[in-house]
Amino acid sequence: MVKKLICIECPQGCLLSVDIENCRALKVAGNKCPKGMGYAISEIENPVRILTSAVLAEGLDIRMVPVRTNRPIPKSKLPLAMEEIKKIRLRSPVDAGVVIVKDFIESGVNLIATRSAGG
Amino acid sequence: MIERDLVIVGGGPAGIAAGISAHENGVKDILLVERDQYLGGLLNQCVHTGFGLEYFKEILTGPEYADRFVKKLLGIKNIEISLRTFAVHLTKNKVLTCLAPGVMKEIRARALILATGCRERTREMVHIPGTRPSGVFPAGLAQKLINIEGLLPGKEAVIVGSGDIGLIMARRFTLEGAKVKAIIEIQKTSRGLIRNMVQCVEDFDIPVYFGHKVAKIHGMDRVEKVSVVRVDDDFNEVAGTEFDIECDTVLVSVGLIPENELLETVGNKTSIPGLFVCGNSFKVYDLVDSVSKDSELAGKQAAEYLKRLGGLRKVR
Numbered sequence: 001m002v003k004k005l006i007c008i009e010c011p012q013g014c015l016l017s018v019d020i021e022n023c024r025a026l027k028v029a030g031n032k033c034p035k036g037m038g039y040a041i042s043e044i045e046n047p048v049r050i051l052t053s054a055v056l057a058e059g060l061d062i063r064m065v066p067v068r069t070n071r072p073i074p075k076s077k078l079p080l081a082m083e084e085i086k087k088i089r090l091r092s093p094v095d096a097g098v099v100i101v102k103d104f105i106e107s108g109v110n111l112i113a114t115r116s117a118g119g
Numbered sequence: 120m121i122e123r124d125l126v127i128v129g130g131g132p133a134g135i136a137a138g139i140s141a142h143e144n145g146v147k148d149i150l151l152v153e154r155d156q157y158l159g160g161l162l163n164q165c166v167h168t169g170f171g172l173e174y175f176k177e178i179l180t181g182p183e184y185a186d187r188f189v190k191k192l193l194g195i196k197n198i199e200i201s202l203r204t205f206a207v208h209l210t211k212n213k214v215l216t217c218l219a220p221g222v223m224k225e226i227r228a229r230a231l232i233l234a235t236g237c238r239e240r241t242r243e244m245v246h247i248p249g250t251r252p253s254g255v256f257p258a259g260l261a262q263k264l265i266n267i268e269g270l271l272p273g274k275e276a277v278i279v280g281s282g283d284i285g286l287i288m289a290r291r292f293t294l295e296g297a298k299v300k301a302i303i304e305i306q307k308t309s310r311g312l313i314r315n316m317v318q319c320v321e322d323f324d325i326p327v328y329f330g331h332k333v334a335k336i337h338g339m340d341r342v343e344k345v346s347v348v349r350v351d352d353d354f355n356e357v358a359g360t361e362f363d364i365e366c367d368t369v370l371v372s373v374g375l376i377p378e379n380e381l382l383e384t385v386g387n388k389t390s391i392p393g394l395f396v397c398g399n400s401f402k403v404y405d406l407v408d409s410v411s412k413d414s415e416l417a418g419k420q421a422a423e424y425l426k427r428l429g430g431l432r433k434v435r
Contacts, residue, residue, distance in 0.1 A: 006317050013313030052166045064269045066166040066182045096186040115182035
């Protein structure tokens, strides 16, 4: 069967056509760049998303420290990821890019700070 | 009175890029005033990705994009930064009055760059009738409450407007455990990027009502529900199509307006030499990357203006 998808890799939003058989993506058309191909296959076989949010800090100069997963995680794991994020209390200063939780929710991906926060 | 070669009002992406550029083009006496307690402006609350694709060829979150520029700015000794400093008045001779904790300062700027950003269009400006209970927020304010203050503005929301801010907040609200019952869009298609329809709306199965508007907000102390109605091609309400959605929060995402109050304090509309405006206070941008590029140009123009005047101060 053919499924139509919108690529979210960049603001262009190319309309992709994906030939699917046995839950596998066989052919991708409509992408203006190679990233679209990767996105289509991933979206059919194992949809992933980068998660961005913020964690509560304690004793730092800002109250909330924005965070992100450094790579996409399975879409189905987003609710679990948010639950775990809510439990975090950041107590030591960080710089943008610093890892807050390694192998976050056992996804093989790190949760990193995206803003500096001082003591 | 204190006199400075260049004063920049606003420490968001526009002001920072303009300051760095002015310095690179020869200005060594620069004062940047920022009303908040930190630099970075709006970018600090934009925790989502989508920034820097053009400028850095990378996909960054708002705070990461800001961090790159803030670090570069802080590395320049000749740029004095005054936080918690609010510019309240400007004269046609470029004398700026600023309020900082415990002090009021008057500064004469030989060149002045206004980078004061934008504000949000409000519910009143788009005439949404009904009562005025608590729980009605401009979408960007809700974003600030969640991402900066750590407060969840409500539990069940209806979002007015399908621009990017509305869509981004639909996702943010849902991720934080609240329910977005509907997005109401008066036009026939989304105002925002298609990718946001996918990753903010479809991903979370949020209903979108195109060609509809909020006819009324109900509630005594707190929002209780909204009445939604279909509109025709002339945006008039179609009788008999009204229905209610129960909610405790209304997020209003209906556009941004350049923040130009400071210019209005000048009084008579005269042309002021040596005054430059950049960033969202000049015009509302879609991409911060373009803000950075255009603001660098403004900084360069300010430098060129000062060089023509002569007498550039060396080091402060």
